Amino acid sequence: MKSSPHVIVVGAGVIGAASAHYLTQAGARVTLIDQGDIGSGTSSRCDGNVLAIDKDPGFDSQMATVSQQLLHELAQELPYFEYRRPGSYLVCDNADEVEMAREWVRQQQAEGLPFAYLDYEAIHRHLPHLAEDVPGGLYCGSDSTLNPLLYTQRLAQSARDRSADLRPHQPVGDIGIEGGAAKGVRLASGEWVPGDAVVVAAGIWTPALLEPLGIRVPIRPRKGHLLVSGKGPLFGDAKVMEFGYLMSKFGRERVAPPDAMQYGVALVYEPTASHNFLLGSSREFVGWDTSSNPKVVQSIARRAMRFYPGMKDATIIRSYAGLRPWTPDHFPIVSEVDGVPGLWIAAGHEGDGIGLAAVTGRLIADLVLGGSPCIDPGPLRWNRFTEEGGMDHG
Amino acid sequence: MAKDAPSHEDDAVIVCRCEALTWGDVKQAMEAFQPTSLRQLKSVTRWGMGICQGRVCRPMMAATTVEDQTEAAFRLVVRPPFKPVAMNILGHEGEKV
Amino acid sequence: MRTEALIIGAGPAGLSAAIELGQRGIETLVVDEYPVPGGRLLGQMYQSQSGWWIGRRVAEDLLERLGRFPNVHLMLETSVSGLAHAGGGWTATFSQRAGTVDAQAVLIATGATEVPIPLPNWTLPGVMTVGAAQTMANVHGVRPGERGIIIGFGALAFAVADELTRAGVDLAGIVLPPLQGPSQWLGTVQDQWRRLRDVVHLGPRWARAATPLVASDFWLERVMAGAPQKGIPALGTVLRPNVAAIAMAGEEAVSGVWLQRVDRRGTLVGEPWHEAVDFACLSGGLRPVPDLAAATGAAMKSSRSGLHDVPIFGPVGETTAPGIFAAGNVLGIEGAPVAMAQGQLASIGVLRHLSGNPTEWAAEQAAFSRALEVARERAPLVFDRAWSQIHEEIRQAWTNRPKEG
Numbered sequence: 001m002k003s004s005p006h007v008i009v010v011g012a013g014v015i016g017a018a019s020a021h022y023l024t025q026a027g028a029r030v031t032l033i034d035q036g037d038i039g040s041g042t043s044s045r046c047d048g049n050v051l052a053i054d055k056d057p058g059f060d061s062q063m064a065t066v067s068q069q070l071l072h073e074l075a076q077e078l079p080y081f082e083y084r085r086p087g088s089y090l091v092c093d094n095a096d097e098v099e100m101a102r103e104w105v106r107q108q109q110a111e112g113l114p115f116a117y118l119d120y121e122a123i124h125r126h127l128p129h130l131a132e133d134v135p136g137g138l139y140c141g142s143d144s145t146l147n148p149l150l151y152t153q154r155l156a157q158s159a160r161d162r163s164a165d166l167r168p169h170q171p172v173g174d175i176g177i178e179g180g181a182a183k184g185v186r187l188a189s190g191e192w193v194p195g196d197a198v199v200v201a202a203g204i205w206t207p208a209l210l211e212p213l214g215i216r217v218p219i220r221p222r223k224g225h226l227l228v229s230g231k232g233p234l235f236g237d238a239k240v241m242e243f244g245y246l247m248s249k250f251g252r253e254r255v256a257p258p259d260a261m262q263y264g265v266a267l268v269y270e271p272t273a274s275h276n277f278l279l280g281s282s283r284e285f286v287g288w289d290t291s292s293n294p295k296v297v298q299s300i301a302r303r304a305m306r307f308y309p310g311m312k313d314a315t316i317i318r319s320y321a322g323l324r325p326w327t328p329d330h331f332p333i334v335s336e337v338d339g340v341p342g343l344w345i346a347a348g349h350e351g352d353g354i355g356l357a358a359v360t361g362r363l364i365a366d367l368v369l370g371g372s373p374c375i376d377p378g379p380l381r382w383n384r385f386t387e388e389g390g391m392d393h394g
Numbered sequence: 395m396a397k398d399a400p401s402h403e404d405d406a407v408i409v410c411r412c413e414a415l416t417w418g419d420v421k422q423a424m425e426a427f428q429p430t431s432l433r434q435l436k437s438v439t440r441w442g443m444g445i446c447q448g449r450v451c452r453p454m455m456a457a458t459t460v461e462d463q464t465e466a467a468f469r470l471v472v473r474p475p476f477k478p479v480a481m482n483i484l485g486h487e488g489e490k491v
Numbered sequence: 492m493r494t495e496a497l498i499i500g501a502g503p504a505g506l507s508a509a510i511e512l513g514q515r516g517i518e519t520l521v522v523d524e525y526p527v528p529g530g531r532l533l534g535q536m537y538q539s540q541s542g543w544w545i546g547r548r549v550a551e552d553l554l555e556r557l558g559r560f561p562n563v564h565l566m567l568e569t570s571v572s573g574l575a576h577a578g579g580g581w582t583a584t585f586s587q588r589a590g591t592v593d594a595q596a597v598l599i600a601t602g603a604t605e606v607p608i609p610l611p612n613w614t615l616p617g618v619m620t621v622g623a624a625q626t627m628a629n630v631h632g633v634r635p636g637e638r639g640i641i642i643g644f645g646a647l648a649f650a651v652a653d654e655l656t657r658a659g660v661d662l663a664g665i666v667l668p669p670l671q672g673p674s675q676w677l678g679t680v681q682d683q684w685r686r687l688r689d690v691v692h693l694g695p696r697w698a699r700a701a702t703p704l705v706a707s708d709f710w711l712e713r714v715m716a717g718a719p720q721k722g723i724p725a726l727g728t729v730l731r732p733n734v735a736a737i738a739m740a741g742e743e744a745v746s747g748v749w750l751q752r753v754d755r756r757g758t759l760v761g762e763p764w765h766e767a768v769d770f771a772c773l774s775g776g777l778r779p780v781p782d783l784a785a786a787t788g789a790a791m792k793s794s795r796s797g798l799h800d801v802p803i804f805g806p807v808g809e810t811t812a813p814g815i816f817a818a819g820n821v822l823g824i825e826g827a828p829v830a831m832a833q834g835q836l837a838s839i840g841v842l843r844h845l846s847g848n849p850t851e852w853a854a855e856q857a858a859f860s861r862a863l864e865v866a867r868e869r870a871p872l873v874f875d876r877a878w879s880q881i882h883e884e885i886r887q888a889w890t891n892r893p894k895e896g
Contacts, residue, residue, distance in 0.1 A: 037434040038427075044437055079426070149437035153427050160428075168430050230445045230478055231412075274413070274440060292474050294573050294584060301485035312482035317445055318473050404672025407609050417609070417673040453606045453778065456676040456796035469793045472782045475572035477524075477586040484572075486589030 004029055007368055008185050008195035010172050010209065011202035013043040014152045014353050015346050018361025019201055020159035021074075026365045030164040031193055032156065033185065035171040035205070039152035042203050042353065045290065045322025047226060047270045047278050048148045049239070050355040053088050053140035054246060057111045059379050060331075064352075065113070066375050067359035068142050074358060078158055081150040082273040086238040088143035089118075089127060090246070091134050091267070091307060093255065097243045098136045100250050104243075105138050114141035129235040131309050137243065145239055147273060148354045155357070167193075172209060175200070175343065182342035197368050199344040203325040206347040215337055218385050219348045221323035223286050225296045226268075227279040227304075230315040234271045235308050242267040242307065259299040267303050279304045279316075281351075285326075292319040324350045328385065332356060334363050335382040344368060345382050410451045412444020417457075424458060431467040432458075442470070445478060493593045494520040494564075496841050497583055499571050499783060500600035502530020503827040504819025506553040507834030508598050508841070511855075513560030515842060520592060522569040522585070527630075528554060530602055531820075532827055534625040536654050537871065544871075546827060547629075553831075574783055581787070581814060596814045596841045599783050599802075600834060603820035606775035606798070608643055609673040611738035613773065617745030621651040621772040628658050636770030637661065640748050641728075642736045643668040643774030644683040646872040649690045649726055651772065656727025663766055664722045666750060667735040668775070670757055676796050677775065680757030681708065684715045684732060689873040716755040736771070737763055745771055777824045777874060784821065787812040790892065792885060799823075799881055803888045807856060808837030811892055816840045823882060824874040825867070832863035 007023050009016045012034035020032045034040070050071055055061040075083040092098045101117060108115040116139045123137040124130060160166050171188040175198055184194040200206050207217040245266040247254040259265065264283030271277045282296045297319045305311050327333065327348040337343045346364050349356050359375060366373045405418030420439055429435040432455050441455060442448030448455075448470060456468075475484070496512050498505045501523035512519045527533060528550065535546030557563055573584040580595045605620040607613060617636065619627075621643075624635045639655070640663040641648050652665055668677055677683070684705075691702050704710045715732040722729030733753055740747040748771060751763040776798065784802040785791050789810035793800050801822055808816040818837035819830035836859045839852045 037429070037431050039437070040431075040433065044433075153434075153438050157427060227484075228443075274443075294474065294575050294582070297474070297573075298485055301481050305481060305485055312480065312485075314481050315445075315478040316475055316481060316484055317478045318443075318447060319475065320473050404611075404669075407611050407673050408614050409609050409673045411614055420673075449604060449780070449782075450607065452797035453676055453775065454609055454673050456798075457673050465793050468795050468797070469791075470797075472786045474574075474786065475584075475586065476574075476782050476786065477570040477572050479572045479584075479586045483586065483589045 003027075005196035005369070006031070006194070007197045007199060008033065008193055009199045009201055010175075010185060011041075011200065011205070011347075012038045012156060012166070012168065013041050013201065013203055014039065014148065014155065014357040015203065015349065015360050016199070016201035017152050017155035017159065018357035019199055019346055019364040020164050020361075021155045022361040022365035023368065024159045024162035024164050026369050026371065028365070028369060030159055031167060031195065032159060032164055033167045033170050033172060033187070033193070035169070037168050038156045038166065039149060041205070042322045042324065043152045044149050045226075045320050046148050046224075046351075046354060047268065047280060048082075048146045048151075048272075048354055049270075049351065050144040050146065051088060051140075051352070052113065053090055053115075053138075053143055054241070056249065057107050057113075059376065061108070061111060061113065063359055063375055064355060065142065067356050068144060070358035070362055071144065071146075078154045081154045082147035083144060084146070084273070085142070085144040087139055087141045088239040088241065089123075089137055089139050090241055090243040091123065091127070091130060091137040092243045093134070095135060096252065096255065097247065100247060100252060101136060101138050101243050103250070104246065108140075115139065116141075127236055127240060129308050129310050131307055134307060143239065145270060146354070151354065151357075155361070175209065175213060177213060177340060177343070180340065182340060197342045197344060199346055199364055199368065201346040203347050203349075203353070204323050206325070206345060210337075210345070213340070215340070217333065217345065217347070217382070218328055219325045219333075220285060221288055222326040222350065223282065223284045223289070223321055223323055224280060224351065225282045225292060225300060225319060225321045227297060227300055227316045228318040228320075229276045229279070230317045231275045232314060234275070234277060235269060235311060237271055239271075240267070240269040240307070242303075257302070259295070260303050263293075263296045263299050265296065265299045265303050267307050269304065269308070288323065290321045290323060292321055325353070326350045331379055332360060333382045334360050334367075334377060334380040336367070338383045409454045410441045410444065412446050413440040415439055415441055420458060432470055436470070492520075492590070494518045495594070495845055496520070496596050496598065497522070497581070497592060497594035498598045498600060500530060500602055500819065500821075501528035501565065501567070502600060502602050502819060502830065503532050503549070503553070504602070504830040504834035504837070505530070505598065505600035506550070506557060507831040508600065508818060508838040509563050510553065510556050510560075511835050511838035512841060513557060513563040516562060517842070517845065519563045520566060520594070521563065522566045522571065524568065524570045526568050528565060528567060531622075534622065534629045535827060536629055537650055541869070544827075549827065571783060574787055576787070596816065596844045597787075598808070598834075598837050598841060599815065599817045599821055600819045600837075601780045601783060601821050603777040603824055604780050605647075606778055608668045608677065608773040608775045610642070610669050610736060612741065613739060615739055615741050615745050616743070617741065617770045618739055619770065619772060621648050621774045624770070624772045625651045625654060628655055628660065634658070634660055635772070636768070638663060638768050639770040639772060640736065640766070640768045641665040641772045641774060643677070643776075644686045645774050645776050646686070646689055646874045647777060648772070648774035650872060651774075652728050653726040662728040663748070663768055664729040664731045664734075665726075666731045667733075667753060668773075669735055669737055680753060681712065684711050687711075687730075687732070689876070712755050716753075720752065735759065739771060740765060745769055777820070779821045779823065781821055784810055784812075784815065784817055787815045789815055790888075792881065792888065798875075799877060801881070801885070803885055803892065805840070805889045806836070806860070807840030807843070808833060809840050814844055816844075823878040825878065826870045826872060828866035829863060829870065832859055832866050835859040836863065
């Protein structure tokens, strides 16, 4: 590859913006294209999770931890994006969950990660607003939080400052393949943008961009709702989630009310730097609809009050919903497309796009520019799905 | 009684009461982020993201010049609840009004 | 709870529609945010061609007629927080109470909201919108202060100046708003001056004689820029067309206003001076509150300023969302008689939706349409000249809308 290759990044969400940041930092020329504004897709309809607390020990956890370290460096390097590192908590609903939470902490501690189990007395000392019957929980000290809207904009701004060409409101028509390799992008306007490599970082829109080339990508939109509170007293400064949604990792059934089970609702409490809080979240496969479903909103409110009875008088001023780019094994795809040199995919982060943007952007820069990768890219290969038999290669 | 004449600085004028945002903050964000829509401007400044959800300040946003002048650039999506709601009302199951 | 029709807003449009639905036996629920029904009627008091218009009396009359129909219910202090399409109808939720209302048809009559003007220190206590001052004086019988000033030209500003001075409130006049920085959306000084054309007929006889003069931009500019600094007597106060408010003054509350001369181009000239006032009324105009209509997925006409965002609507208040109707100021800023006729027309839309018969009540529709035209012709005030053009564009958009199936 040339000393200063031209890389076209399709998709200016947090993944594309982080890729553009690291690519320009490593000396590449970048054109960052989006069908809408910078960060107008899933990156603006999410919370600011940067979590290791829910990651499986091993590669999953390692990837999250590297991303946390990179993010910590970005927070020094870029202008303010409301980065804070208060750690995060998982709280248990019942005795069964307590048992699994202890096991989870034991596994994480064995890996040397900063986890702590908190018994009844400890969890209520840490989180005094919790419902009295919450039996226990756990804490992860490395978890951080940020404003996802600002973070995405700061990354794009940083790339622009290093002469990246930002092209918002430019839907991509085709990805140009010549002689079997990616050579550029044809915009819907007809304009041809030539490049040495094309990185498709288009989240849930990735399959539609690659499908015409016979390249199948098993990403599906998984809807999630969030509620926004008005300014008022907070219920703690750190992020709190319920342990229940990890129960499937242990082959156990989660026990929760029918509405929570139906819409995949589990508590997420996220205080923001603006003195309000976000409440989540739901998990549903319901196509491309991003409207707020009042039944899901109601279910999230109820779930939050189960853990925080004092929230009953808190005010909700808005709800919104985003579509997470889900993959079958919950790992993103950060990989070249086999057989199509110069064509890369960086997508499929489900609910972890904000948290994993730093490691993804860095890995894309390493791989595309031929550096040594910051993490093992093996588990993120695109062809893992092909090999497992579910996908055919066009 | 002698009074000091006011400075003609518009930068200190509050344009969003809910988020205590000044015109100076908005100008700074316009320069730093070069937003191409009101939605993007809103997301980097929190303009209109407070309790009034832009109902009071929406016309003031027209004082900015976002590059893109298409209808999509100045359309802001309305999301429920349309008025602030207490959590216990939002989460209530009852059918009776 | 279930109802055939849900009317959101108990102002002139909503109440007029409710009467029509009531007398045709439709189960109707009217909700309003305020503790008292009537909407903007409550504060209105002005002289029109057909005598005094006292909004409160009009509201009382509408409510009395409404009281005859046991099938119409009124629920006050109730804001709609959600409106979701469900089972062929709509399910509404509310901010102040739990539970839902299922309605087959919904009439959005949420009216308009006032737009403040962001001048330095506008967030001090004592600074209010003109409508808030109107409500204080006419509804609650409270003087908004000892001496005030009205900032911003516009039909509502002039009407309220008239009402306040009649109520014995001392005003330092009606002055221009600042027109730069965060206030630049108010337009140019000429735009402000042109608004005088819409109200000159309300002025004293000698002012009415000036109508041809202000009709020409050339003369308008010269007359306004050349006015005496102390102003032109009008509406019981003085119009100061070449003086702009550039800042409010005060520590804990408003104690004064900083004023400065402007020239023909709207440029500030000379030194600013301070005048003592203890309240100020901002008049940035009115804009429809179309949030609920937009949230139902009804096709909208959006504007850069947001001042003219309205649903695309048909002859009987239909929107492109099934079972969603609109009437009154949510469709554009006009007077209460226009809103009342729009409410009556929308009741026809609701009736047809409920019966599934798109041609019934044709004679009533014709009568209400005529009433609407008459109300427009007789309107003593034109709030914003842009609306007639926008309504024409909406008529075309409605005709050319994509049809279902």
